[in-house]
Amino acid sequence: MATELNSNPGLRFPTGLGTSDADSISLLGQDLAADLMGKVGFGELAFWLVANRRPTPGEVRVFEAVLVALADHGFTPTAIAARLTYLSAPDSIQGAMAAGLLGGGSRFLGVTEDCGRFLAEALRDGRTASDIAGSGARIPGLGHPVHKVRDPRTPVLITIAQEEGLYGPHLRLLEGIAAVHPKKLPLNGAGVCGAALADLGLPVEMLRGFALLARAAGLLGQIAEEHRRPIANDVYMTVDRNAVYEP
Amino acid sequence: MATELNSNPGLRFPTGLGTSDADSISLLGQDLAADLMGKVGFGELAFWLVANRRPTPGEVRVFEAVLVALADHGFTPTAIAARLTYLSAPDSIQGAMAAGLLGGGSRFLGVTEDCGRFLAEALRDGRTASDIAGSGARIPGLGHPVHKVRDPRTPVLITIAQEEGLYGPHLRLLEGIAAVHPKKLPLNGAGVCGAALADLGLPVEMLRGFALLARAAGLLGQIAEEHRRPIANDVYMTVDRNAVYEP
Amino acid sequence: MATELNSNPGLRFPTGLGTSDADSISLLGQDLAADLMGKVGFGELAFWLVANRRPTPGEVRVFEAVLVALADHGFTPTAIAARLTYLSAPDSIQGAMAAGLLGGGSRFLGVTEDCGRFLAEALRDGRTASDIAGSGARIPGLGHPVHKVRDPRTPVLITIAQEEGLYGPHLRLLEGIAAVHPKKLPLNGAGVCGAALADLGLPVEMLRGFALLARAAGLLGQIAEEHRRPIANDVYMTVDRNAVYEP
Amino acid sequence: MATELNSNPGLRFPTGLGTSDADSISLLGQDLAADLMGKVGFGELAFWLVANRRPTPGEVRVFEAVLVALADHGFTPTAIAARLTYLSAPDSIQGAMAAGLLGGGSRFLGVTEDCGRFLAEALRDGRTASDIAGSGARIPGLGHPVHKVRDPRTPVLITIAQEEGLYGPHLRLLEGIAAVHPKKLPLNGAGVCGAALADLGLPVEMLRGFALLARAAGLLGQIAEEHRRPIANDVYMTVDRNAVYEP
Numbered sequence: 010m011a012t013e014l015n016s017n018p019g020l021r022f023p024t025g026l027g028t029s030d031a032d033s034i035s036l037l038g039q040d041l042a043a044d045l046m047g048k049v050g051f052g053e054l055a056f057w058l059v060a061n062r063r064p065t066p067g068e069v070r071v072f073e074a075v076l077v078a079l080a081d082h083g084f085t086p087t088a089i090a091a092r093l094t095y096l097s098a099p100d101s102i103q104g105a106m107a108a109g110l111l112g113g114g115s116r117f118l119g120v121t122e123d124c125g126r127f128l129a130e131a132l133r134d135g136r137t138a139s140d141i142a143g144s145g146a147r148i149p150g151l152g153h154p155v156h157k158v159r160d161p162r163t164p165v166l167i168t169i170a171q172e173e174g175l176y177g178p179h180l181r182l183l184e185g186i187a188a189v190h191p192k193k194l195p196l197n198g199a200g201v202c203g204a205a206l207a208d209l210g211l212p213v214e215m216l217r218g219f220a221l222l223a224r225a226a227g228l229l230g231q232i233a234e235e236h237r238r239p240i241a242n243d244v245y246m247t248v249d250r251n252a253v254y255e256p
Numbered sequence: 257m258a259t260e261l262n263s264n265p266g267l268r269f270p271t272g273l274g275t276s277d278a279d280s281i282s283l284l285g286q287d288l289a290a291d292l293m294g295k296v297g298f299g300e301l302a303f304w305l306v307a308n309r310r311p312t313p314g315e316v317r318v319f320e321a322v323l324v325a326l327a328d329h330g331f332t333p334t335a336i337a338a339r340l341t342y343l344s345a346p347d348s349i350q351g352a353m354a355a356g357l358l359g360g361g362s363r364f365l366g367v368t369e370d371c372g373r374f375l376a377e378a379l380r381d382g383r384t385a386s387d388i389a390g391s392g393a394r395i396p397g398l399g400h401p402v403h404k405v406r407d408p409r410t411p412v413l414i415t416i417a418q419e420e421g422l423y424g425p426h427l428r429l430l431e432g433i434a435a436v437h438p439k440k441l442p443l444n445g446a447g448v449c450g451a452a453l454a455d456l457g458l459p460v461e462m463l464r465g466f467a468l469l470a471r472a473a474g475l476l477g478q479i480a481e482e483h484r485r486p487i488a489n490d491v492y493m494t495v496d497r498n499a500v501y502e503p
Numbered sequence: 504m505a506t507e508l509n510s511n512p513g514l515r516f517p518t519g520l521g522t523s524d525a526d527s528i529s530l531l532g533q534d535l536a537a538d539l540m541g542k543v544g545f546g547e548l549a550f551w552l553v554a555n556r557r558p559t560p561g562e563v564r565v566f567e568a569v570l571v572a573l574a575d576h577g578f579t580p581t582a583i584a585a586r587l588t589y590l591s592a593p594d595s596i597q598g599a600m601a602a603g604l605l606g607g608g609s610r611f612l613g614v615t616e617d618c619g620r621f622l623a624e625a626l627r628d629g630r631t632a633s634d635i636a637g638s639g640a641r642i643p644g645l646g647h648p649v650h651k652v653r654d655p656r657t658p659v660l661i662t663i664a665q666e667e668g669l670y671g672p673h674l675r676l677l678e679g680i681a682a683v684h685p686k687k688l689p690l691n692g693a694g695v696c697g698a699a700l701a702d703l704g705l706p707v708e709m710l711r712g713f714a715l716l717a718r719a720a721g722l723l724g725q726i727a728e729e730h731r732r733p734i735a736n737d738v739y740m741t742v743d744r745n746a747v748y749e750p
Numbered sequence: 751m752a753t754e755l756n757s758n759p760g761l762r763f764p765t766g767l768g769t770s771d772a773d774s775i776s777l778l779g780q781d782l783a784a785d786l787m788g789k790v791g792f793g794e795l796a797f798w799l800v801a802n803r804r805p806t807p808g809e810v811r812v813f814e815a816v817l818v819a820l821a822d823h824g825f826t827p828t829a830i831a832a833r834l835t836y837l838s839a840p841d842s843i844q845g846a847m848a849a850g851l852l853g854g855g856s857r858f859l860g861v862t863e864d865c866g867r868f869l870a871e872a873l874r875d876g877r878t879a880s881d882i883a884g885s886g887a888r889i890p891g892l893g894h895p896v897h898k899v900r901d902p903r904t905p906v907l908i909t910i911a912q913e914e915g916l917y918g919p920h921l922r923l924l925e926g927i928a929a930v931h932p933k934k935l936p937l938n939g940a941g942v943c944g945a946a947l948a949d950l951g952l953p954v955e956m957l958r959g960f961a962l963l964a965r966a967a968g969l970l971g972q973i974a975e976e977h978r979r980p981i982a983n984d985v986y987m988t989v990d991r992n993a994v995y996e997p
Contacts, residue, residue, distance in 0.1 A: 019264055020745040020988065022981045026971050027824035028748045033902055034939075036822055038750055042902035042939075047910040051793035051817040051967065058822065058971025061750075061978075076792040081777055081799065083768035084495045086340040086488065090355055093333040093340075098361020101595045102958050103855060107848035108337055108355040111605075114345020114844060161775055161783035169788040198775075198783075214977055218843050218970045225966040226792065229959045230767050230799025236955055237802075240763045241333065244495055247761065248331045248487075251514040254522045256532055256555075267741065267992040269734045273724050274577035275995045281655055281692075283575055285997055289655035289692075294663040298570040298720065299545035305575065305724025308731075308997075323545040328530055328552065330521035348842045349712050350608060354601035358852075361597060408527055408536035416541040445528075445536075461730055465596050465723045472719040473545065476712045477520050477552025483708055484555075487516045494514065498761040501769045503779055503802075513758055578989045580834040580982065584849055587827040587834075592855020602831055602849040608839020732996075735827065738989055742825045742981075 025061060037061075052076055055222060059215050067173030068209055072219075074169050075202040078162045079121065079220050081227030087112030088231045089244060095232050096241035102232060109228040113221045118199075122217035124150030125203030128179040129213045138185030150183055150200020151190060162198030170205050177208035272308060284308075299323055302469060306462050314420030315456050319466075321416050322449040325409045326368065326467050328474030334359030335478045336491060342479050343488035349479060356475040360468045365446075369464035371397030372450030375426040376460045385432030397430055397447020398437060409445030417452050424455035519555060531555075546570055549716060553709050561667030562703050566713075568663050569696040572656045573615065573714050575721030581606030582725045583738060589726050590735035596726060603722040607715045612693075616711035618644030619697030622673040623707045632679030644677055644694020645684060656692030664699050671702030766802060778802075793817055796963060800956050808914030809950050815910050816943040819903045820862065820961050822968030828853030829972045830985060836973050837982035843973060850969040854962045859940075863958035865891030866944030869920040870954045879926030891924055891941020892931060903939030911946050918949030 027036045034041040037057055045054065049063075052073040056064040064072060081088070091109030098104050112118070127149045131141055141148065153160050167184070170176040183204045187196050203216050211219070235241055274283045281288040284304055292301065299320040303311040311319060328335070338356030345351050359365070374396045378388055388395065400407050414431070417423040430451045434443050450463050458466070482488055521530045528535040531551055539548065543557075546567040550558040558566060575582070585603030592598050606612070621643045625635055635642065647654050661678070664670040677698045681690050697710050705713070729735055768777045775782040778798055786795065793814040797805040805813060822829070832850030839845050853859070868890045872882055882889065894901050908925070911917040924945045928937050944957050952960070976982055 017264065017266055017741070017745055020741065022742050022746050022825060022984065023749040023979060024746055024824060024975060024981070025748065025750045026975060027822040027968070028746060029824060029896060031896060031898060032900070034823075034897075035748065038748070040902075041819065042906040046818050046903065046906050047811060047815045049818055050791060051796075051814045051821075051964070052791060054818050054821055055792075055967040055970065058967055059974040061974075070788060073790075073792045074787045077787050077790055077795050078782065080792075080795055081768040082775075083765060083770060084492070084499050084763060086344045086492045089492065089495055090337040090340040090344075093337040094355065094359045097333045097337075097359030097364040098595075098597065100362045101358070101592075101598060101855070102956075103592065103851050103853075103859075103962055104358035104361065104595060104598055104601070106959065106962055107598070107601065107851045108341065108358045110844050110848045110851070111348070111351035111355045112341045112344030112844075114351065114842070115347045117344040118844075155770060155772060156775075157772060159773070161773065161781075162787065165783040165787050212974065212977070215843075215970065215974050218847065218973060221844055221847055222966050222970055223792070225963050226796040226799055227768070229796065229956065229963055232959060233800040233802075233953065233956050234765060234767060236953070238764060240495075240765070243763065244491070245331070245333045245336065247494060247511070247514065248336055248491055248516050251511055252331050252516050252518055252522060254519065254529065254532070255517040256519045264988070264992055267988065269578060269737065269989050269993050270732060270996040271577060271728060271734075271993055272995065272997045273728060274575040274721070275993060276577060276649060278649060278651060279653070279655065281576075281650075282995065285995070287655075288572065289659040293568045293571050293656065293659050294564060296571055297544060297546060298549075298567045298574075298717070301571050301574055302545075302720040302723065305720055306727040308727075317541060320545045321540045324540050324543055324548050325535065327545075327548055328521040329528075330518060330523060331516060345842075345844065348608070348839075348845060349709075350604050350606075350612075350715055350839065351842060351845055351848070353712065353715055354604045354845070354848065357597050357601045357604070359597075361595070365597075402523060402525060403528075404525060406526070408534075409540065412536040412540050459727065459730070462596075462723065462727050465600065465726060468597055468600055469719050469723055470545070472716050473549040473552055474521070476549065476709065476716055479712060480553040480555075480706065480709050481518060481520060483706070485517060487518075490516065494758070494761065495763050498758055499763050499765055499769060501766065501776065501779070502764040503766045511758065511760055578986070578993050580838045580986045583986065583989055584831040584834040584838075587831040588849065588853045591827045591831075591853030591858040594856045595852070598852035598855065602835065602852045605842070605845035605849045606835045606838030608845065609841045611838040734989075738985070739825070739827045739830065741988060742830055742985055746825050 060211055067175055071170050071173055071175050071205055071209060074166055075205055076223040078166060078198055078202055079223035081230055085117060087117060091228045091231055092235045092241040093245065095235050105232050106225060106228050110221050110224065113224060118220045118224065120149055120197055120199045121203040121220045124200035125207040125216045126213045128182050128204055129207055131182060132178055138182055139189050142186045142190040148186060150197050151187060152194040153197040156195060159195050160198040163196045163201050166201050166205055175208055179204040179207040307458055314422055318417050318420055318422050318452055318456060321413055322452055323470040325413060325445055325449055326470035328477055332364060334364060338475045338478055339482045339488040340492065342482050352479050353472060353475050357468050357471065360471060365467045365471060366464065367396055367444055367446045368450040368467045371447035372454040372463045373460045375429050375451055376454055379425055379429060385429055386436050389433050389437040395433060397444050398434060399441040400444040403442060406442050407445040410443045410448050413448050413452055422455055426451040426454040554705055561669055565664050565667055565669050565699055565703060568660055569699055570717040572660060572692055572696055573717035575724055579611060581611060585722045585725055586729045586735040587739065589729050599726050600719060600722050604715050604718065607718060612711065612714045612718065614643055614691055614693045615697040615714045618694035619701040619710045620707045622676050622698055623701055625676060626672055632676055633683050636680045636684040642680060644691050645681060646688040647691040650689060653689050654692040657690045657695050660695050660699055669702055673698040673701040801952055808916055812911050812914055812916050812946055812950060815907055816946055817964040819907060819939055819943055820964035822971055826858060828858060832969045832972055833976045833982040834986065836976050846973050847966060847969050851962050851965065854965060859961045859965065860958065861890055861938055861940045862944040862961045865941035866948040866957045867954045869923050869945055870948055872923060873919055879923055880930050883927050883931040889927060891938050892928060893935040894938040897936060900936050901939040904937045904942050907942050907946055916949055920945040920948040
């Protein structure tokens with residue numbers, strides 16, 4: 010090989026995540042085999058990987074409750090897209106999962122990040138709940154297309170955060186906004202998740218990422234069910250057989 | 257920046273594709289602006305990029321006929337997946353296109369590559385049409401789930417290849433197999449495309465890639481139509497409203 | 504199958520793109536085999552699919568010049584990502600292409616859409632070149648990180664548009680802005696492409712899509728070259744061997 | 751809307767995963783808010799979603815140890831591809847994660863599935879360790895490109911499986927093969943993960959999916975670190991500045 014790839018004095022790529030040599034594997038400065046495997050839960054590790062600090066048990070409980078809340082919402086557009094992709098390319102499960110995650114954009118999975126970010130900016134700017142509620146602007150996390158009266162996830166997640174002593178300024182501001190908002194809209198559970206994650210000190214730029222991680226588990230469930238009891242071909246046929254040509 | 261990124265004596269990444277400096281842009285050893293833009297068609301360039309040689313006008317005609325034949329097949333699973341992804345994440349058109357391409361696997365877009373590869377291997381091994389037809393094995397490119405009598409693309413593509421003097425051993429072998437096959441199956445147009453591309457001397461490992469390139473144009477059309485006259489939300493609602501819980 | 508998938512009186516999915524039955528395949532209201540294959544170029548078809556009208560020969564020439572200009576820029580982050588993905592999953596060429604397209608976001612491929620959209624909005628609002636140039640705001644399409652004096656694609660594309668009588672208000676406004684801008688920045692070729700596409704009447708929401716289509720051809724070239732003469736493992740090794748643990 | 755999307759007598763899409771109505775959200779037949787959030791861990795839920803049964807605490811411990819083992823291996827090709835994609839399209843974190851997952855194919859993440867599947871087929875066919883070891887065929891899970899003597903994950907995962915009473919026929923066969931294999935190769939930790947997952951009764955077709963889920967957490971960590979302390983632009987520049995044109 011023409012290229013000299015060994016340790017090159019001019020190049021340096023720092024990382025605090027995984028490194029390894031012939032005898033050992035490190036992750037986050039820990040010995041992966043001796044210190045992490047069997048001792049750290051998967052959700053705990055995900056938190057640690059992003060926040061670059063090990064969470065407390067209470068933080069893990071809130072964090073995993075959020076991931077559980079966001080994992081699967083049934084036949085969402087992203088779940089259907091993943092199943093159709095698995096139908097077309099069953100040899101490439103990574104493609105089906107990727108296709109499902111790609112729907113995790115502004116419209117369907119975005120409210121978690123949007124709500125957390127909105128609250129973080131409002132707190133930074135010193136805005137109050139009544140100021141925000143009275144502004145007339147759309148507030149991410151307020152209202153839900155299906156759960157028009159009450160999103161069942163909302164009180165449960167708030168209770169868990171309170172039990173763990175992790176009910177902080179983001180959740181407080183969000184509840185405060187809902188309490189004084191003229192439209193009496195319910196708090197969207199996915200938005201509350203964003204507030205809870207922000208109260209855990211997780212970076213708001215990564216909140217959508219946690220929704221995607223949660224959804225990765227849900228998509229795997231969708232793909233496994235598609236494997237056991239397929240519906241994607243029926244979806245395809247339903248669309249194709251009812252296609253109508255219109256210029 | 258700690259890292260010295262300028263030209264590094266130990267590193268060397270060769271390419272025959274695009275390079276540029278402050279004043280010029282080269283592509284395939286040509287001056288992009290002076291020699292290619294306005295002088296080379298897009299299909300011609302795509303052929304050149306993959307085959308590393310400029311195609312003749314006849315080769316371009318066959319090649320573009322293949323791309324046209326494969327661009328869009330209506331509401332395929334991949335088209336529906338792209339539309340659902342665009343519905344979920346309309347701000348990220350690259351995600352919708354990627355989701356659509358990810359269905360380009362073994363089942364729906366694979367026959368082009370499978371047929372070309374099958375014929376190339378058969379020719380390499382000196383097999384004859386009657387040997388293959390009599391083997392009882394499934395032959396990629398023979399038969400079509402919808403066009404059970406005749407795929408309308410097949411005679412047209414064969415005629416174009418003949419007109420351009422590019423009807424070669426792969427197309428000949430494929431037609432030969434169909435002629436003697438006991439089941440009287442029609443030649444699948446997408447499979448014929450693979451044979452035609454192989455007769456152009458294109459590498460069989462890249463044949464699926466040409467189907468994907470063709471499909472990229474079709475997906476763009478699907479996304480543009482979804483933008484103008486959406487159906488993805490109706491697809492989603494049709495599935496979601498008819499979901500039935502079964503353990 | 505429990506589900507009745509045949510034509511269902513309550514369902515209707517309109518499309519003006521591809522439809523087919525046992526004997527024929529239609530695309531854009533044309534007979535695919537009789538009217539399109541061998542008669543319509545691939546770039547021409549891509550334009551037609553998105554714009555829902557057949558372009559004139561002059562429009563095809565400008566359009567294909569844009570696609571050629573945007574197809575490949577060498578070892579961009581997206582090209583490297585595609586090659587690394589092909590290294591990891593060589594059996595799934597669709598994954599490598601998708602990974603490459605996913606970098607087609609705001610930073611590297613976005614200027615085409617951003618420039619076209621900016622000009623379209625400025626024209627709609629009746630803004631003049633001097634008003635815009637004097638506003639102090641960043642103008643998409645003005646300036647280039649490498650081509651600091653002149654982007655060689657710019658004059659060529661403008662000349663082609665003029666030759667074809669397709670130099671319209673978007674290109675005129677963009678040139679006008681550059682002429683009076685105090686910083687004397689060159690016009691970015693990718694931005695000029697966006698202006699030229701907008702002058703063709705193509706929807707500004709789809710401009711990034713054309714950049715992605717062009718790039719799909721370039722990525723295919725990158726993957727084919729990676730297959731012939733790989734560099735991705737060298738890239739990986741260069742990074743891995745020079746990784747340094749820092750908490 | 752012309753289309754009647756409400757519950758349609760002819761259509762039926764069964765699912766055992768998520769369903770919801772105005773007042774409640776169910777997942778896996780449980781009340782998501784009352785029965786799962788705060789009570790079920792994220793790894794536990796992922797297992798349940800795929801296996802369609804709730805795992806025991808011992809199964810959760812083995813399963814999460816596997817996910818932790820596979821989450822991140824530093825600057826792998828997939829991690830670099832995800833970072834380059836984030837560099838190009840920072841507004842679309844789902845694209846960066848998807849690009850990273852797309853490298854989860856046959857070469858880098860495939861050994862988990864390949865090993866589990868190989869062992870499952872060998873057990874089904876009643877093959878013995880010495881029969882397999884003596885066959886001369888390549889055995890997925892045996893040998894590692896970096897850990898040439900011992901993969902530190904291997905003994906730890908086997909011990910955890912034994913502690914939880916979940917050391918079953920797949921792990922036993924794999925250890926048996928290694929013990930009698932003439933080449934004295936170490937057991938690859940990622941392969942052992944596949945054997946351990948197969949011993950949990952998880953479907954072998956989904957094993958790659960678990961590796962992808964684990965990697966989703968690792969990719970999120972890579973993207974978060976790229977956000978805090980970027981290296982992707984240095985990678986890009988290292989390649990671009992050392993590009994050499996060769997036809």
